[in-house]
Amino acid sequence: MRNSYISRRIASFGYAFSGIAAFVKSEPHARIHVIATVAVVVAGCWYKLSTAEWMWVILAITLVWVTEMFNTVVEKIMDHLSPEYHPKVKWIKDVAAGAVLVAAIAAAIIGGLIFAPRIF
Template sequence: MTPVAKPNPDKRSLLRRRAASFGHAFRGIWLALRSELHLQFHAAATVIVVGLGFYFELTATEWMLVAVAVGTVWTAELVNTAIEALTDLVSPEYHPLAGKAKDVAAGAVLVAAVAALVVGLFIFGPRVLALVH
């Protein structure tokens, strides 16, 4: 009879660490969502956009564009939140470089949001106009 190989403890440990890293990531998203008003706005916008996507029966390509746009905005907002928190930690007093870091990070969110708005206007604009007319 062939002995049954026992799972490698290093592999189990690696799997646990990987699972824990996902847990940390989801906790980070949840913490940011609970504390950041702008992220809450983006969450509401995401729900509306997804609802409109189902209503207007977007094509697969349109869904991909919407997903990339939404994901980019969420990513920028989460990175901005992390930069703001880290900046506040290392520079509790005002410093011009700390202000610059925060402003640039906020600018990245603005660029992502404007790009997402443009995608939304191209995809949803004609459909909404067709409903109005």
């Protein structure tokens, strides 16, 4: 019984990685996030960020990725439930997209506070 529990837990990681891969393959914004993430990590290595700075950068990157993934899920669910235009569906999708914008602005501010003094 224990082995089946462990194998199910291991399999759940596979499902999660499959979900991330499906997100990156299917969503243009996800590919932009991949490029931005790589650029920020390279810049962080180049400028030798401190541990505390890395914590903020990782938190900002994660916040943007998670909100973008949830936004995508909300959009896909709403498109499935209501293929035709509906003002309430538009509102739901707009608010989900707004969450991504808030996260992206916060990430840009964090990045600016950390990288601007080094660049300028």
